[in-house]
Amino acid sequence: MGQQDGGSAHVTFRKVQKTYDGEHLIVRDLNLDIQRGEFLTLLGPSGSGKTTCLMMLAGFETPTAGEICLGDRVINKLPPHKRNIGMVFQNYALFPHMTVAENLRFPLAVRKLPAAEIDAKVKNALAMVRLEKFAGRYPQQLSGGQQQRIALARALVFGPELVLMDEPLGALDKQLREHMQLEIKHIHENLGITIVFVTHDQGEALTMSDRIAVFNHGVIQQIDSAEALYERPVNSFVASFIGENNALNGTVESLADGCCQVRLDCGARIEAVARNVSGVGARTMVSVRPERAFLADGEGGGNRFSAGVKEIIYLGDHVRVRLDLVGGHDFTVKMPISQLDRQLRSGDQVVVAMAAEHACALDPVVDAH
Amino acid sequence: MSEPIAETAAVPLKRLLQRAERMKKLRYGALIAPLAVFLLLTFLWPIAALLLKSVDNPEVAAALPQTVHQLSGWPGKELPHEGAYAALVSDLSLGKGSKTLAEAAKRLNMEEPGLRSLLMNTARKLPLASDAGPRESLVAMDERWGELCTWQLIARNASQKTDYYLLAALDLTRDASGEISRGEQGDSVFTEIFGRTIWMSFVVTVYCLLLGFPLAYLLASLSKRSSNLLMVFVLLPFWTSILVRVAAWIVLLQQGGLINHVLIALGITDEPLQLVFNRVGVYVAMVHILLPFMVLPLYSVMKGISPTYMRAAMSLGCPPFKSFWKVYFPMTVPGIAAGGLLVFILSMGYYITPALLGSPKEQMVSYFVAFYTNETTNWGMAAALSALLLAATLLLYVVYNRLVGSATNGAPQR
Ligand SMILES: Nc1ncnc2c1ncn2[C@@H]1O[C@H](COP(=O)(O)OP(=O)(O)OP(=O)(O)O)[C@@H](O)[C@H]1O
Ligand SMILES: [Mg+2]
Numbered sequence: 001m002g003q004q005d006g007g008s009a010h011v012t013f014r015k016v017q018k019t020y021d022g023e024h025l026i027v028r029d030l031n032l033d034i035q036r037g038e039f040l041t042l043l044g045p046s047g048s049g050k051t052t053c054l055m056m057l058a059g060f061e062t063p064t065a066g067e068i069c070l071g072d073r074v075i076n077k078l079p080p081h082k083r084n085i086g087m088v089f090q091n092y093a094l095f096p097h098m099t100v101a102e103n104l105r106f107p108l109a110v111r112k113l114p115a116a117e118i119d120a121k122v123k124n125a126l127a128m129v130r131l132e133k134f135a136g137r138y139p140q141q142l143s144g145g146q147q148q149r150i151a152l153a154r155a156l157v158f159g160p161e162l163v164l165m166d167e168p169l170g171a172l173d174k175q176l177r178e179h180m181q182l183e184i185k186h187i188h189e190n191l192g193i194t195i196v197f198v199t200h201d202q203g204e205a206l207t208m209s210d211r212i213a214v215f216n217h218g219v220i221q222q223i224d225s226a227e228a229l230y231e232r233p234v235n236s237f238v239a240s241f242i243g244e245n246n247a248l249n250g251t252v253e254s255l256a257d258g259c260c261q262v263r264l265d266c267g268a269r270i271e272a273v274a275r276n277v278s279g280v281g282a283r284t285m286v287s288v289r290p291e292r293a294f295l296a297d298g299e300g301g302g303n304r305f306s307a308g309v310k311e312i313i314y315l316g317d318h319v320r321v322r323l324d325l326v327g328g329h330d331f332t333v334k335m336p337i338s339q340l341d342r343q344l345r346s347g348d349q350v351v352v353a354m355a356a357e358h359a360c361a362l363d364p365v366v367d368a369h
Numbered sequence: 370m371s372e373p374i375a376e377t378a379a380v381p382l383k384r385l386l387q388r389a390e391r392m393k394k395l396r397y398g399a400l401i402a403p404l405a406v407f408l409l410l411t412f413l414w415p416i417a418a419l420l421l422k423s424v425d426n427p428e429v430a431a432a433l434p435q436t437v438h439q440l441s442g443w444p445g446k447e448l449p450h451e452g453a454y455a456a457l458v459s460d461l462s463l464g465k466g467s468k469t470l471a472e473a474a475k476r477l478n479m480e481e482p483g484l485r486s487l488l489m490n491t492a493r494k495l496p497l498a499s500d501a502g503p504r505e506s507l508v509a510m511d512e513r514w515g516e517l518c519t520w521q522l523i524a525r526n527a528s529q530k531t532d533y534y535l536l537a538a539l540d541l542t543r544d545a546s547g548e549i550s551r552g553e554q555g556d557s558v559f560t561e562i563f564g565r566t567i568w569m570s571f572v573v574t575v576y577c578l579l580l581g582f583p584l585a586y587l588l589a590s591l592s593k594r595s596s597n598l599l600m601v602f603v604l605l606p607f608w609t610s611i612l613v614r615v616a617a618w619i620v621l622l623q624q625g626g627l628i629n630h631v632l633i634a635l636g637i638t639d640e641p642l643q644l645v646f647n648r649v650g651v652y653v654a655m656v657h658i659l660l661p662f663m664v665l666p667l668y669s670v671m672k673g674i675s676p677t678y679m680r681a682a683m684s685l686g687c688p689p690f691k692s693f694w695k696v697y698f699p700m701t702v703p704g705i706a707a708g709g710l711l712v713f714i715l716s717m718g719y720y721i722t723p724a725l726l727g728s729p730k731e732q733m734v735s736y737f738v739a740f741y742t743n744e745t746t747n748w749g750m751a752a753a754l755s756a757l758l759l760a761a762t763l764l765l766y767v768v769y770n771r772l773v774g775s776a777t778n779g780a781p782q783r
Binding site: 091 | 684692
């Protein structure tokens with residue numbers, strides 16, 4: 001899963017495992033190639049091992065098994081300060097006893113660059129995050145967003161080719177977070193560096209990344225572009241974790257040419273794309289995105305179910321109609337305002353329809369998300 | 370129509386607010402009032418009283434009121450006029466055998482040895498037998514009554530306040546003409562003791578820091594369970610009586626003690642070392658007792674320093690030890706400052722430990738305060754030494770605060 005071929009892998013995780021206590025594997029058999037210049041996001045629920053992976057790459061944790069390569073070089077034993085990897089921490093970790101300029105000088109002074117060069121680089125870095133005026137301030141005299149930008153500048157000022165960011169925007173409010181997402185994306189494009197970004201905010205992941213690795217229980221569930229993750233999830237975890245999802249549980253009745261008939265628990269039958277089913281008779285979860293289903297009036301092809309309207313939620317640019325499928329499944333339909341029938345009231349009986357290609361039959365859900 | 374209402378309403382509103390605020394303040398005030406009274410009665414008032422004692426000088430004015438009156442305005446260039454002698458004779462005969470006179474005699478004797486007997490003997494020989502003038506008779510009785518310096522001394526102590534004790538605590542005296550000068554023997558008893566007190570406190574503070582810093586670091590980086598266990602050992606000294614601990618150190622450090630046995634057994638030394646009743650013993654015991662005062666503030670500061678700072682430094686290319694020195698250590702400065710100040714100030718007042726574990730050369734200022742209160746009941750000297758100790762401590766605190774304050778102005782505001 002997620003293995004890519006290609007000559008220019010910047011970072012390679014090969015069969016990496018990690019345990020802290022010798023009993024539970026936090027990271028299980030991680031294989032991952034990160035391309036040079038790529039923006040890769042590690043996405044997953046809390047405790048899924050994202051930070052652990054990042055810490056192993058930065059050198060603060062050692063893998064229990066397997067190896068991590070930077071270019072062609074195995075770096076398992078290389079101490080963190082020799083890895084030349086930039087890092088942005090969640091709480092910024094700006095040194096409180098140094099001014100902004102001193103914080104930025106720190107990595108350059110450690111590398112013993114000539115003073116003139118240091119000054120020039122610090123100035124450039126400050127200009128990049130547009131905080132030239134704040135060089136003489138102490139970090140606690142800056143706002144959260146400004147501290148964040150300084151942390152970013154500090155991680156970039158010594159010119160690393162790889163930058164790791166562990167939920168760097170977690171502490172910012174929504175508006176600032178969206179602003180910073182674009183800013184980081186632009187810096188990535190301008191500098192051409194490789195960025196490994198950790199978040200558990202999927203919107204952030206979808207906005208910023210070239211590829212997203214979805215983690216759960218220490219395993220990469222799927223690694224793909226935002227579009228592929230959303231449209232073609234490989235398992236029920238990814239389908240539920242990324243975006244909104246109507247989950248319909250049932251049993252596979254027949255399977256042919258990548259299409260299958262599923263008998264839902266409520267008794268209805270649905271035709272779906274068989275993406276991850278083990279065979280006829282197996283349990284499955286059929287995933288339908290709310291915007292791929294619609295309220296139909298007349299007869300027509302595809303899957304059709306009658307349903308009762310439970311609730312109509314008005315959200316400005318679209319409406320969300322919550323339905324009760326016959327048999328008791330909850331189902332949500334999302335549609336543009338223009339398609340809403342103004343007469344529709346909760347309690348009305350409607351027909352909900354979806355094309356077979358927009359229903360994905362996946363592996364059964366074991367633990368509810 | 371509505372305007373006047375608003376205007377008339379505005380004033381009561383303001384007053385209402387004030388009343389509400391006043392109630393709140395009163396309530397807060399009432400909450401801390403018992404503590405304030407307690408502190409006033411048990412702390413501020415005694416200290417103020419003690420400090421006043423260091424300049425208090427009631428003895429001579431009380432015993433020789435008429436003489437003092439006659440001497441007021443006396444230029445002190447030549448012997449006083451006949452009236453002063455007559456007043457002295459009258460004062461002495463009135464005060465004969467009284468405690469007031471004895472105290473004045475003792476007080477004057479402090480400054481000029483022999484004056485006690487002069488005063489007491491003169492009083493005993495009164496009333497004057499001859500018909501000669503009082504001056505003639507007194508000088509005939511003891512020629513010191515004809516000396517200028519005797520009278521200068523009395524005149525100098527006529528006032529209710531004196532700087533004699535404070536000067537003496539700094540090894541200074543006023544000579545006959547009232548000029549401040551070094552003590553005539555040129556000895557520097559008290560300056561040496563003050564210097565020793567400060568130096569010993571400084572050394573103890575440095576040792577506490579050297580031992581306490583790694584310990585606090587260990588405590589802060591261990592897991593909660595092991596650090597709690599270790600903390601018990603750090604706090605152990607708090608739970609045993611100071612006398613027990615001092616006695617234990619004597620047992621351990623003495624010539625035939627455990628430590629000397631071990632040293633000899635290991636072949637490190639042939640002769641038993643003198644480890645107690647000298648500086649070494651005092652330092653060992655004081656560092657042991659004061660270590661928790663260094664460790665606790667350091668620990669609490671270090672506990673608040675997130676390990677990500679060190680990680681950040683290393684990710685920026687800084688080797689671990691340098692990261693520690695450049696990033697971690699500066700953040701511990703507030704803890705070092707607090708711990709250092711605590712240990713230093715506590716050491717400055719140490720009494721029992723040097724008294725029991727040191728030779729006379731290890732005694733600090735507090736020992737002499739105790740000496741003057743217990744042995745010679747010289748409250749003036751005891752108070753003067755205390756006052757100077759307090760002043761020195763406050764001065765050091767101010768200097769220290771200035772230095773440390775400027776060094777940590779960029780530190781996190783926790
Ligand atoms: N130093 C450690 N010692 C023991 N267990 C740890 C340690 N660090 C992390 N863990 C455990 O490893 C698991 C994964 O942690 P990790 O920090 O990698 O999760 P994460 O995906 O970054 O989660 P989050 O989104 O909450 O940051 C968690 O169950 C955590 O309890
Ligand atoms: Mg994490």
